[in-house]
Amino acid sequence: MATLRAEALSLAYEKTMVIDGLQLAIPTGRITALVGRNGSGKSTLLRALARLLKPQGGAVFLDNVSIFTMSTREVARQLGILPQSPSAPEGVTVRELVAQGRYPHQRWLQRWSKDDEEMVERALVATSMTGLADRPLETLSGGQRQKAWIAMALAQETAFMLLDEPTTFLDIAHQMEVLDLLYDLNAGEGRTVVMVLHDLNQASRYAHHLVALREGCVVAEGTPAEIVTEDLVRRVFGIECRIVVDPVAGTPLCVPVGRHGTVERSDDHAAGLVGMKR
Amino acid sequence: MNRWLVIRLRQPGLSFRLDLRAVAIIAILGLLTAGVMVINIGLGEYPISPPDVIRALLGTGDETQRFVVQTLRVPRTLVAFLVGGGLAVSGTILQGLARNPLAAPEIIGITAGANLAAVMVVVFITSISITILPFAAFAGAIAVAAVIYILAWKQGSTGSRLVLIGIGIGAIAHAVVTLALAEGDIYQVTKALTWMTGSVYGKTWEEFWLLLVWLAIFTPMAFLLSGQLNVLRLGDDVARGLGSRIEWERGLLLLTSVALTAGPVAVAGPIGYPFGFVGLMAPHIAVRLTGSAHSGTLAVAAMAGGLILVLSDLVGRVLFAPVEIPCGAIAAAVGAPYLIYLLYRSRNV
Numbered sequence: 075m076a077t078l079r080a081e082a083l084s085l086a087y088e089k090t091m092v093i094d095g096l097q098l099a100i101p102t103g104r105i106t107a108l109v110g111r112n113g114s115g116k117s118t119l120l121r122a123l124a125r126l127l128k129p130q131g132g133a134v135f136l137d138n139v140s141i142f143t144m145s146t147r148e149v150a151r152q153l154g155i156l157p158q159s160p161s162a163p164e165g166v167t168v169r170e171l172v173a174q175g176r177y178p179h180q181r182w183l184q185r186w187s188k189d190d191e192e193m194v195e196r197a198l199v200a201t202s203m204t205g206l207a208d209r210p211l212e213t214l215s216g217g218q219r220q221k222a223w224i225a226m227a228l229a230q231e232t233a234f235m236l237l238d239e240p241t242t243f244l245d246i247a248h249q250m251e252v253l254d255l256l257y258d259l260n261a262g263e264g265r266t267v268v269m270v271l272h273d274l275n276q277a278s279r280y281a282h283h284l285v286a287l288r289e290g291c292v293v294a295e296g297t298p299a300e301i302v303t304e305d306l307v308r309r310v311f312g313i314e315c316r317i318v319v320d321p322v323a324g325t326p327l328c329v330p331v332g333r334h335g336t337v338e339r340s341d342d343h344a345a346g347l348v349g350m351k352r
Numbered sequence: 353m354n355r356w357l358v359i360r361l362r363q364p365g366l367s368f369r370l371d372l373r374a375v376a377i378i379a380i381l382g383l384l385t386a387g388v389m390v391i392n393i394g395l396g397e398y399p400i401s402p403p404d405v406i407r408a409l410l411g412t413g414d415e416t417q418r419f420v421v422q423t424l425r426v427p428r429t430l431v432a433f434l435v436g437g438g439l440a441v442s443g444t445i446l447q448g449l450a451r452n453p454l455a456a457p458e459i460i461g462i463t464a465g466a467n468l469a470a471v472m473v474v475v476f477i478t479s480i481s482i483t484i485l486p487f488a489a490f491a492g493a494i495a496v497a498a499v500i501y502i503l504a505w506k507q508g509s510t511g512s513r514l515v516l517i518g519i520g521i522g523a524i525a526h527a528v529v530t531l532a533l534a535e536g537d538i539y540q541v542t543k544a545l546t547w548m549t550g551s552v553y554g555k556t557w558e559e560f561w562l563l564l565v566w567l568a569i570f571t572p573m574a575f576l577l578s579g580q581l582n583v584l585r586l587g588d589d590v591a592r593g594l595g596s597r598i599e600w601e602r603g604l605l606l607l608t609s610v611a612l613t614a615g616p617v618a619v620a621g622p623i624g625y626p627f628g629f630v631g632l633m634a635p636h637i638a639v640r641l642t643g644s645a646h647s648g649t650l651a652v653a654a655m656a657g658g659l660i661l662v663l664s665d666l667v668g669r670v671l672f673a674p675v676e677i678p679c680g681a682i683a684a685a686v687g688a689p690y691l692i693y694l695l696y697r698s699r700n701v
Contacts, residue, residue, distance in 0.1 A: 126589055150595025157589035163451070165644035177583050178595035185368040185579065186358055208355075210644065230594065 076152060076233040077102055078123065078266070082132035085115070085122050085290075092118045093290035095132065100234075100283075105260050105267040107281035109274055111311055115290040116270045117158065117238050123268065124155035124236045136234075150178035154227040158238040158270075162211050168222045169207040172197050175229030197228035200262075201255060217248025224255060235259070237269040241276070249273075253280045274311070278302055278325040286310045302326035374648025377641050381655035385433065385662055392666045393425045397674065423557075431555040432665045432679065433658040434563050435616040435623065436630050440657020441574050442612035443631030444638065444650055445605050448581045450514045453694060456632035457493075457613040458687070460518025463625045464525035465496025466617040467548065471529050474544045475536035486566055489618035493610045496521055501606065550623035550680020552665055559619050566615035571654070573608045578650050581605055623661070624683035630657045633690055 079099040085092050092115045100106050100123070108116040121127040123134055125141045133140040141149050154175075162171055175197065176190040198204045201221045211219055220240060227235055240256070241249040257280055260267050271277040277284055278298035285295045288310050294301040303326075307315045313330050320327040357375070360367040393409075394400045400408065400417050407413035408421035443456045450460075457463050469492025470485055499521055504514040529548075533541050580601040583591045591598050613631065616623070624630060634657035638649045641656070661679060664686070668677040 121589075124593060126592055145595075146592065146597055147595035150593065155589070155593035157587070157593070160587055160590050163448070163585045163644075165639060165642075167644065170644065171586075174583060174586060174594065177579070180579065182576070183364070183366045183368075186356075186360070187367045188360070190367075191358070 076137050076266070078134070078136055078153070078234055078268075080119070080123065080132065080134050083119075083122060083129050083134065084131035085118050085127060086130045087118070091130070091290070093122075096290065096292060098285065098292060098295075100266060100268055102233075102266050103260075103264050104282040105257065105269070105280060106283040106285060107269055107271045107277035108285050108287060109271055109277050109310070110287035110293075114287040114310075116287050118290075119287065120155075120236055120238050120268065120270050121157075124153060125149055126155065126157070147178050150230065150232070152232050153234040153236065154230040154232040155236045156223055156227050156238065156240060158242060160223055164212065165210050167208050167210055168203055168214070168225070169194065169198070171211060171222055172203075172207075172225045172229050175226040175231075178230065193229045193231055197225040200228060200259065201225040215248070217244050217251055220244060220248070220252055221255065224252070228259065232265070234266045234268065237267070239270050239272060242272065249276065256280070274302070274307070274328050275320070275326075278327070279320060279323040298325050302328065371642065371644075371648040374642050374652050377648075377652050378655050381652070381659055385655065385659045388659065388662050388666055389429045389433070392429045392662060392669070393421055395666070395669055395673075396420075396425065427557045427560045428552050428555045429662055429665065431560050431563060431619060432552040432661045434560070434567055435552065435620045436634070436657040436659070436661030437654040438563075438567050438571070438612045438616040438657075439623070439630040440634030440638075440653040440660075441571060441650060442609045443657075444635040444653040445574060445581060445609035445612070446631070447635050448585045449602060449605055449609070451585060451587070452512060452515055453636065454515045454632075454691075455518070456635075457609065458622070458625045458629060458631050459522070459691075460500065460515055461496050461520075461522030461525060462493050462518075462610055462613050463617055463622045463631075464522035464529075466490070466493040466614045467622040467625060468492050468525040468529050469495075470618060471532055471544045471548065474547060475532050475540045486562065486615050486618035490611060490614035492525075493614040493617070494607075496525065497606055497610045501603075505602075547621045548625075548680075549678045550621035550625070550683060551678030552620050552661075553676065553678060555619070563615055563619045567612070570608050570611040570615070573604075574612065575650060577601070577605050577608060581650075621680055623680045624687045625680075629683035629687035629690075630660055632687065632694075634660060636694075 080096055083096045084094050108120060110116045122129055136152060172194050198207050201224055203221055203225050206218060211222060240252050253276060256267055259265050284298050284301055286293045286306060293310050294306055302317060304315055304317050307328055315328045315330045318327050318329060355372045356369040357372050358369045390402050390405050394402055394405045398420055404413055404417055405421055408418045446455045446457055447453055466489035469488045473488045500518050504517040580596060583594055583596045584602060588598055634653045637656045638653035642648050642652050664682040665679040668679050668682045671677055
């Protein structure tokens with residue numbers, strides 16, 4: 075099984091150190107979510123795992139080989155990355171975009187092999203985009219567009235799929251659709267998914283493994299049920315919250331406590347609701 | 353419906369796909385171009401009817417007509433086609449790399465760099481063969497491209513920054529040209545000024561072959577790199593994620609684009625400079641025709657660019673006949689309003 079891990083990883087933008095000496099192993103075949111506040115370094119870490127950012131120190135290992143010593147094409151055959159809000163040129167159809175995912179598998183004279191064609195069709199089917207395949211991207215809704223990009227990453231046929239905030243700018247219905255799709259891809263094809271997510275509750279519901287970051291350090295990692303506590307949320311996000319059981323998924327659900335809109339504290343959650351009616 | 357024509361061979365291992373719509377558009381543009389060329393060849397002080405033109409082209413018919421057509425008029429219109437095609441491919445590459453519809457060679461200073469070098473050669477090195485002009489123009493264009501690349505692209509760049517820096521560098525190059533024109537020998541300056549308007553007037557077979565060889569090197573390179581260009585159009589992060597060695601591939605594409613501007617400029621002058629004409633418009637036309645800034649655009653843009661220039665040469669000749677307007681002037685007259693239209697239409701260039 076393919077593995078992905080970071081070893082003593084140090085990352086910086088210009089002169090500002092964002093991450094210093096981080097250790098991380100991505101569990102193979104699972105969904106891992108990176109969570110944390112804005113500026114906690116989660117997107118930076120994801121970019122480094124996908125070799126988009128060169129580390130100041132340490133390395134990222136794909137199957138025990140440092141990805142910066144491999145050819146970028148070789149990495150691209152094993153690891154796909156979907157950056158945050160990517161954009162395509164005007165008029166590009168869904169099928170054309172998805173076909174771009176085959177780029178690392180193509181050679182000078184082999185530009186469109188049988189494999190290429192099959193993988194593109196499979197990716198369109200898996201994302202249920204077949205009906206929209208010949209539509210230009212800009213005529214689609216935000217959610218459909220994001221699914222087209224995911225289909226492109228799928229066509230890349232990689233063991234690892236890295237996604238930077240795949241649900242940003244989507245409404246709640248499309249957010250669920252995209253997350254369900256990623257869950258299916260993981261369950262059905264065993265792809266390892268690593269994504270940055272803003273919403274801790276969605277991360278708890280959809281990820282097997284959570285990595286909580288604060289100021290470039292891993293504060294906690296493990297299954298959501300293990301690590302999502304009121305104390306962790308305080309340390310990672312700097313807010314007070316109550317953790318209840320998600321009535322739908324059974325995973326931890328974080329209900330933040332703000333300065334306003336709070337009823338009297340009651341140990342019983344139901345009593346709180348009664349209190350609100352009063 | 354899938355409109356791709358797939359071609360696969362087992363021996364040798366080969367596979368690619370063609371956009372059927374692009375193939376059809378190229379065929380239509382080719383026919384149109386041939387038609388306009390025949391009309392263009394027929395026009396002049398010694399008019400020849402289209403059937404006679406075709407006869408002369410095929411080597412039959414009247415001997416005088418054959419001489420006028422084959423020796424005097426055909427090279428001119430073929431040069432116009434090559435110039436237009438080269439500039440169009442160059443513009444398509446640049447606009448794709450910069451991900452900005454304004455990044456035409458005429459606008460971001462590449463043409464200005466080629467122009468500067470060529471004017472220097474014409475004004476100050478009088479005793480020189482025209483064969484050196486493409487190389488001088490290429491050197492000038494490369495120098496400008498290198499400066500732009502260092503200033504705008506080193507740290508990863510936005511298209512608009514590239515365009516603005518390019519316009520600035522183009523202005524500097526233009527200032528130096530003005531200085532050279534003011535200082536130079538009057539006879540040479542007149543020659544340079546005529547050249548700077550941009551024209552295919554009096555082009556010979558020698559110039560045609562020169563340009564053809566130049567384009568025969570760099571156009572296939574552009575087509576070979578079109579897959580790389582398509583990936584780079586998706587943005588640096590996506591391209592890198594897909595396994596593109598972006599610095600290297602962008603460098604190669606930039607070099608190709610610069611060469612495809614330098615050659616035409618060396619032969620026909622900086623056509624449409626500084627407003628952008630073929631290099632600006634042809635890629636947009638290709639996108640409109642194919643409906644996509646993607647597969648097939650390079651070839652469609654090349655055909656459209658060739659047609660545009662052959663057509664503007666024709667228009668320049670008939671508009672105030674018997675006075676001829678150089679196609680460069682026609683280019684500027686069309687290019688400037690088109691640029692304003694582009695700026696007006698797009699809010700986020």
